[in-house]
Amino acid sequence: MYSKAETLELRKKHIGPSCKVFFAKDPIKIVRAHGQYMFDENGEKYLDCINNVAHVGHSHPQVIQAAVKQMELLNTNSRFLHDNLVEYAKRLTATLPEALSVCYFVNSGSEANDLALRLARQYSGHQDVITLDHAYHGHVTSLIDISPYKFNQLGKEAKKEFVHVAPSPDIYRGKYREEHQDPGSAYADDVEKIIEEAQKNGREIAAFIAESMQSCGGQVIPPAGYFQKVAEIVHKAGGVFIADEVQVGFGRVGKHFWAFQLQGEDFVPDIVTMGKPIGNGHPMSCVVTTRQIAEAFGASGLEYFNTFGGNPVSCAIGLAVLDVIEKEDLQGNATNVGNYLTELLKEQQEKHPLVGDVRGVGLFLGVDLVKDRQKRSPATAEAQHIIYKLKEQKILLSADGPYRNILKFKPPMCFSKEDAKFVVDQIDKLLTDLEEATVIGTRNGLSTSTQCKRKVPTEGSSQLDSFSETISHINGSACRQKTGFGSESHTVSCKRIRT
Amino acid sequence: MYSKAETLELRKKHIGPSCKVFFAKDPIKIVRAHGQYMFDENGEKYLDCINNVAHVGHSHPQVIQAAVKQMELLNTNSRFLHDNLVEYAKRLTATLPEALSVCYFVNSGSEANDLALRLARQYSGHQDVITLDHAYHGHVTSLIDISPYKFNQLGKEAKKEFVHVAPSPDIYRGKYREEHQDPGSAYADDVEKIIEEAQKNGREIAAFIAESMQSCGGQVIPPAGYFQKVAEIVHKAGGVFIADEVQVGFGRVGKHFWAFQLQGEDFVPDIVTMGKPIGNGHPMSCVVTTRQIAEAFGASGLEYFNTFGGNPVSCAIGLAVLDVIEKEDLQGNATNVGNYLTELLKEQQEKHPLVGDVRGVGLFLGVDLVKDRQKRSPATAEAQHIIYKLKEQKILLSADGPYRNILKFKPPMCFSKEDAKFVVDQIDKLLTDLEEATVIGTRNGLSTSTQCKRKVPTEGSSQLDSFSETISHINGSACRQKTGFGSESHTVSCKRIRT
Numbered sequence: 001m002y003s004k005a006e007t008l009e010l011r012k013k014h015i016g017p018s019c020k021v022f023f024a025k026d027p028i029k030i031v032r033a034h035g036q037y038m039f040d041e042n043g044e045k046y047l048d049c050i051n052n053v054a055h056v057g058h059s060h061p062q063v064i065q066a067a068v069k070q071m072e073l074l075n076t077n078s079r080f081l082h083d084n085l086v087e088y089a090k091r092l093t094a095t096l097p098e099a100l101s102v103c104y105f106v107n108s109g110s111e112a113n114d115l116a117l118r119l120a121r122q123y124s125g126h127q128d129v130i131t132l133d134h135a136y137h138g139h140v141t142s143l144i145d146i147s148p149y150k151f152n153q154l155g156k157e158a159k160k161e162f163v164h165v166a167p168s169p170d171i172y173r174g175k176y177r178e179e180h181q182d183p184g185s186a187y188a189d190d191v192e193k194i195i196e197e198a199q200k201n202g203r204e205i206a207a208f209i210a211e212s213m214q215s216c217g218g219q220v221i222p223p224a225g226y227f228q229k230v231a232e233i234v235h236k237a238g239g240v241f242i243a244d245e246v247q248v249g250f251g252r253v254g255k256h257f258w259a260f261q262l263q264g265e266d267f268v269p270d271i272v273t274m275g276k277p278i279g280n281g282h283p284m285s286c287v288v289t290t291r292q293i294a295e296a297f298g299a300s301g302l303e304y305f306n307t308f309g310g311n312p313v314s315c316a317i318g319l320a321v322l323d324v325i326e327k328e329d330l331q332g333n334a335t336n337v338g339n340y341l342t343e344l345l346k347e348q349q350e351k352h353p354l355v356g357d358v359r360g361v362g363l364f365l366g367v368d369l370v371k372d373r374q375k376r377s378p379a380t381a382e383a384q385h386i387i388y389k390l391k392e393q394k395i396l397l398s399a400d401g402p403y404r405n406i407l408k409f410k411p412p413m414c415f416s417k418e419d420a421k422f423v424v425d426q427i428d429k430l431l432t433d434l435e436e437a438t439v440i441g442t443r444n445g446l447s448t449s450t451q452c453k454r455k456v457p458t459e460g461s462s463q464l465d466s467f468s469e470t471i472s473h474i475n476g477s478a479c480r481q482k483t484g485f486g487s488e489s490h491t492v493s494c495k496r497i498r499t
Numbered sequence: 500m501y502s503k504a505e506t507l508e509l510r511k512k513h514i515g516p517s518c519k520v521f522f523a524k525d526p527i528k529i530v531r532a533h534g535q536y537m538f539d540e541n542g543e544k545y546l547d548c549i550n551n552v553a554h555v556g557h558s559h560p561q562v563i564q565a566a567v568k569q570m571e572l573l574n575t576n577s578r579f580l581h582d583n584l585v586e587y588a589k590r591l592t593a594t595l596p597e598a599l600s601v602c603y604f605v606n607s608g609s610e611a612n613d614l615a616l617r618l619a620r621q622y623s624g625h626q627d628v629i630t631l632d633h634a635y636h637g638h639v640t641s642l643i644d645i646s647p648y649k650f651n652q653l654g655k656e657a658k659k660e661f662v663h664v665a666p667s668p669d670i671y672r673g674k675y676r677e678e679h680q681d682p683g684s685a686y687a688d689d690v691e692k693i694i695e696e697a698q699k700n701g702r703e704i705a706a707f708i709a710e711s712m713q714s715c716g717g718q719v720i721p722p723a724g725y726f727q728k729v730a731e732i733v734h735k736a737g738g739v740f741i742a743d744e745v746q747v748g749f750g751r752v753g754k755h756f757w758a759f760q761l762q763g764e765d766f767v768p769d770i771v772t773m774g775k776p777i778g779n780g781h782p783m784s785c786v787v788t789t790r791q792i793a794e795a796f797g798a799s800g801l802e803y804f805n806t807f808g809g810n811p812v813s814c815a816i817g818l819a820v821l822d823v824i825e826k827e828d829l830q831g832n833a834t835n836v837g838n839y840l841t842e843l844l845k846e847q848q849e850k851h852p853l854v855g856d857v858r859g860v861g862l863f864l865g866v867d868l869v870k871d872r873q874k875r876s877p878a879t880a881e882a883q884h885i886i887y888k889l890k891e892q893k894i895l896l897s898a899d900g901p902y903r904n905i906l907k908f909k910p911p912m913c914f915s916k917e918d919a920k921f922v923v924d925q926i927d928k929l930l931t932d933l934e935e936a937t938v939i940g941t942r943n944g945l946s947t948s949t950q951c952k953r954k955v956p957t958e959g960s961s962q963l964d965s966f967s968e969t970i971s972h973i974n975g976s977a978c979r980q981k982t983g984f985g986s987e988s989h990t991v992s993c994k995r996i997r998t
Contacts, residue, residue: 001582008580014588015577016603016793018803022578029580032572038579053576053806064570071563073531075780077552078514079521080537081507081528083500089513104515107606107782108807114639139805140613142640153800276806281574283606283782283807294515301652304517306638307552307775308607308782 004029004041023391033058036412036419038396047419049397052364052410055250055277056324063280066320067313075313078105079305084315091322093288095257097268102294104287105310109246109275110138112285115304116271117142117207119289120240123296126204128162130194130234132169134217134402137209137244146209149216162203164194168214169222172357172368173376184222188229195237205239207271212259215247218401219366219408221359227263231270240293246275246285251325251413254335254362262361280321284314330413334362341365341409341420348424352431354379363415366400367407367427378403386430393426503528503540522890532557535911535918537895546918548896551863551909554749554776555823562779565819566812574812577604578804583814590821592787594756596767601793603786604809608745608774609637611784614803615770616641616706618788619739622795625703629693629733632667633716633901636708636743645708648715661702663693667713668721671856671867672875683721687728694736704738706770711758714746717900718865718907720858726762730769739792745774745784750824750912753834753861761860779820783813829912833861840864840908840919847923851930853878862914865899866906866926877902885929892925 002010007029011021021027028046030038035057038046048054056063070084078085089103106112121127129146131137136149144150148165151158159165167175169187176183195205208230214220231241248259249272256262260269270293275285297304308314325331342358345367349355356370356379369379369386383399386407390397400408407427411419501509506528510520520526527545529537534556537545547553555562569583577584588602605611620626628645630636635648643649647664650657658664666674668686675682694704707729713719730740747758748771755761759768769792774784796803807813824830841857844866848854855869855878868878868885882898885906889896899907906926910918 001586004580007582007585010585010589011580014585014592014600014602015809016601016788016803017797018793018799018801019577019603019809020802020804021580027580030573030575031581033575038573038575051575054574058575059571059573064567067570068563068567071566072558074529074537074558075553076529076532076537076550076557078518081503081510081520081526082530083506086506086509086513087500090509093513101513102515103513104518108610108805110610110805111607111639118640118643139803140610140639140641141617144617144801150801281807281810281812283810283813289515294517298516300517302517302643302649303519304515304638305519306607306609308780310514310518311780311782313780314782 022396023388028391036415044394046394046396047423049395049409049411049415049419049423051396051412052247052252053276053281054412055252055280056321056328056330057412057414058281060280060320060324062324062327063282063317063320066316067282070313070316073312075311077305077307078310082312082315084312084319085310088310088315088318091319092286095322096272096288097265099268099290100272100288102289102291103310104289104304104306105314106285106287106306107283107308108138108285109244109273110140110143111306111309112246112273112275112287113137113209113242113244114140114142115287116209116242116244116273116289117146119271119287119293119297120207120242122300123240123293124204124206124238126206126238128164128198128203128205128239130164130166130191130205130208130239132167132210132214132217133165134168135209135211135214136216137211138246164198164205166191166194166208168217168220169226170214170218170220171223172359173218173378174220182225184225185229187223187226188233191230192233195233199237205234205237207240207242208234209242209244211244211247212262213248213253213361213364215364215408215410216400218368218403218406219360219364221361222263224263227260227269228267231267240270242271242273243269244273246273247410248364249274250277250321251331252277252334252362252364252410254331254338257331259361259364278321279314279317282314282317283308284318286318325413328414331362333415334413337415337417337420338362338365340417341424344420344424348428348431351428352435354382354431354434360409363409363411363413365409367409368401369405369407378405380405382434383407385434386427389430390423390426395423395426397423521895522887527890535914543893545893545895546922548894548908548910548914548918548922550895550911551746551751552775552780553911554751554779555820555827555829556911556913557780559779559819559823561823561826562781562816562819565815566781569812569815572811574810576804576806577809581811581814583811583818584809587809587814587817590818591785594821595771595787596764598767598789599771599787601788601790602809603788603803603805604813605784605786605805606782606807607637608743608772608784609639609642610805610808611745611772611774611786612636612708612741612743613639613641614786615708615741615743615772615788616645618770618786618792618796619706619741621799622739622792623703623705623737625705625737627661627663627697627702627704627738629663629665629690629704629707629738631709631713631716632664634667634708634710634713635715636710637745663697663704665690665693665707667716667719668725669713669717669719670722671858672717672877673719681724683724684728686722686725687732690729691732694732698736704733704736706739706741707733708741708743710743710746711761712747712752712860712863714863714907714909715899717867717902717905718859718863720860721762723762726759726768727766730766739769741770741772742768743772745772746909747863748773749776749820750830751776751833751861751863751909753830753837756830758860758863777820778813778816781813781816782807783817785817824912827913830861832914833912836914836916836919837861837864839916840923843919843923847927847930850927851934853881853930853933859908862908862910862912864908866908867900868904868906877904879904881933882906884933885926888929889922889925894922894925896922 131146137143176186243260271289345358357368371377383405630645636642675685742759770788844857856867870876882904
């Protein structure tokens with residue numbers, strides 16, 4: 001319809017400037033997609049390593065078919081009885097521990113997390129929330145409040161009194177690391193101290209909320225036992241445990257359907273929130289909780305009505321997504337391809353000093369790039385460079401975490417071993433180039449701590465340009481604009497290492 | 500798939516008890532719908548007078564076709580460039596005054612109103628919000644806070660300090676009525692007084708928010724000049740005017756595309772929020788604002804990202820809805836059928852003392868039932884009785900307002916004159932029956948102020964049963980559960996007038 005330049009012009013005119021595009025200097029126009037591939041207006045094919053929303057693959061025919069069939073019959077609200085609603089609730093709760101039996105269908109991860117807070121507050125009679133450092137839980141007012149990832153950008157005054165920030169249980173670069181004999185307990189003890197401190201100030205805890213694996217926070221896999229211990233502590237304080245599965249649920253971790261299940265069968269959250277992958281791109285989400293909490297919420301006397309939530313079309317789509325995950329054994333694929341990808345990345349770790357850590361489960365993986373393995377100093381510029389160079393190779397990957405130095409894999413679940421090999425081969429080349437540039441730089445008397453170490457481009461002129469922009473998130477989840485897509489921010493000048 | 504009883508059983512097990520069904524004692528199971536008609540599991544046809552979400556008619560083929568076509572190509576987030584996004588933004592802003600040129604696409608009316616508050620607060624640097632009495636603006640935490648319709652049910656302490664409630668500009672049963680020489684100014688003066696009071700207490704106004712016509716609040720049409728005057732006062736205080744068009748937008752009022760335009764061309768809100776009808780049932784919505792406010796929001800440095808908002812499928816659907824409104828001249832239909840329906844209802848007003856007021860524009864109409872025309876005492880039980888009896892006649896209508904005595908029409912926009920005649924004929928019969936019962940009751944020495952005046956059923960036994968339940972909202976919008984769908988609440992015993 002429009003040329004890329006026209007599209008961009010109209011976008012500047014009519015879309016809020018806070019809504020960023022990927023690669024602001026040269027954004028991508030995508031016109032079609034299937035499986036793990038996206039195609040631009042010139043028919044160029046991109047490998048999608050980041051889209052955890054297109055969970056069972058872009059434009060999956062079975063999902064579309066289910067949507068069409070139901071759209072032709074009926075799409076209305078949940079005040080009428082409909083089989084899709086109850087069937088979907090039945091199927092969804094069957095994937096969860098028995099106690100988690102009551103659903104609320106909503107339209108987005110943000111609506112889900114907001115409702116989770118309402119449930120927790122009504123049930124506990126308390127107001128305060130414990131959240132993890134670097135956490136992002138959504139874009140509505142109540143969730144900006146509990147997302148350090150966001151409110152930290154608004155200045156020191158931005159943290160509300162009812163919000164308590166616990167350290168992220170990151171055993172690679174957090175407070176307690178892999179050498180600690182029991183990091184799970186150590187991080188949980190910190191939560192206990194926070195509660196004691198809050199209570200001393202007359203405050204009471206409604207909820208502890210955490211992603212089952214922290215996504216924006218840097219692909220953090222909580223140590224064993226952490227959730228169990230936190231749940232015990234939070235329950236003792238009269239609060240509830242909210243597991244945010246918006247980014248990581250629906251079989252992405254492979255061996256389990258939910259990421260919180262990695263902590264063991266003895267851990268059951270009080271509330272689970274879902275989102276992104278649930279409808280393969282269709283706007284829908286869900287909150288599941290216990291009968292007890294649901295009854296307490298009902299006891300307030302307020303009805304809960306969500307106009308679009310749980311409509312027959314959304315539920316038909318949700319059912320189709322569950323069917324496809326099962327039929328195509330996408331959990332098996334997440335395990336197989338995820339293990340293979342992990343192996344390949346571990347080989348990179350052996351080979352390249354820049355790779356400090358490789359972590360993750362299934363098709364949710366992080367590669368922590370460091371300038372110095374001892375100090376674990378984040379290799380932010382290098383990570384951004386790799387992301388940008390991969391884009392030139394038609395590979396979509398993102399870098400995230402508080403220092404935006406963690407390469408983050410969360411592809412559609414049909415991602416293949418060939419795809420894995422292809423992207424790691426490219427990363428290998430880029431890492432080799434970067435390290436060679438460092439050696440050259442060092443030989444020329446440049447410190448290894450220079451922010452930017454890379455070979456001078458020998459051909460093409462776009463390479464330097466590309467570096468003047470950083471990409472904090474290319475992941476469809478969230479991001480900090482300060483160091484984000486805008487070309488105005490965080491430019492890394494590489495001129496000084498021109499040899 | 501399931502029998503109605505099984506569906507109900509599964510719903511009780513797996514859906515939050517705060518999520519109510521219509522007609523709790525005998526809910527309706529709908530399996531298909533087209534145009535303004537819905538069909539239950541036995542093929543029984545219902546006339547839908549209430550569903551303002553199925554705006555261009557249930558299961559509209561052109562909307563479905565647009566959805567399918569785009570689903571087959573691509574559904575992804577707005578960080579990639581896409582023509583549907585910019586084309587839709589261009590088309591949507593073309594329906595609005597020129598200053599309203601910047602869009603944020605989100606997933607629900609609640610997300611839209613929450614974002615509107617974030618925009619207003621960031622732009623103004625203030626926190627406080629003025630809202631109208633009986634207003635409902637959505638289900639997320641920040642909106643429950645500014646919805647007296649909801650928070651009034653939670654006790655006297657429930658109103659937050661930053662919330663200021665202005666009287667609803669209802670010239671039939673509000674503070675200033677139709678005999679007042681300038682009710683618009685009088686209601687606006689009240690807003691001014693509220694601001695002065697707030698400022699005296701060191702508080703500052705971020706926004707005044709109001710539905711362009713109050714829906715849950717009782718089909719209130721603000722008097723001429725009210726919005727202009729309020730906007731002037733609010734601007735002087737450094738705040739912005741948010742027009743909530745979630746229920747009433749997209750041509751429902753007939754002669755205008757937006758209900759706020761009824762106030763005249765000299766009124767332009769600073770922010771407009773949209774929802775329900777925008778996607779004919781597809782979960783989507785939008786906030787439109789001025790360049791100035793959008794820039795101020797961007798200046799905070801926070802990116803705004805909404806995973807599903809503005810995806811190519813939602814935008815394709817939005818475009819199709821705009822096309823159908825135009826192609827089928829649904830605004831013309833809203834005017835013609837709306838005028839005809841108003842005429843028929845005015846005839847009812849002539850004929851039946853129970854009809855106190857008939858008001859509205861286009862296909863957004865209210866019939867205010869009163870027990871006494873002088874006192875305007877709300878005929879709540881009668882309204883509920885009519886709603887229930889209409890359901891037996893396979894007509895879906897709702898009663899709303901603070902006393903739930905206002906019959907509320909907001910049907911799909913393809914509603915016809917025949918439909919209008921059919922429903923008013925049924926209402927005529929029911930009003931006649933109710934008034935005869937009153938006469939009989941009075942003859943038998945019963946006061947006219949008895950809560951329930953109706954003829955004793957002469958055949959069938961379901962009539963009394965039906966009366967033991969009240970329906971506050973049957974409209975897909977919101978409701979107060981205390982007197983809502985639950986069979987546990989507000990039963991009106993009619994035994995005493997059995998003659």
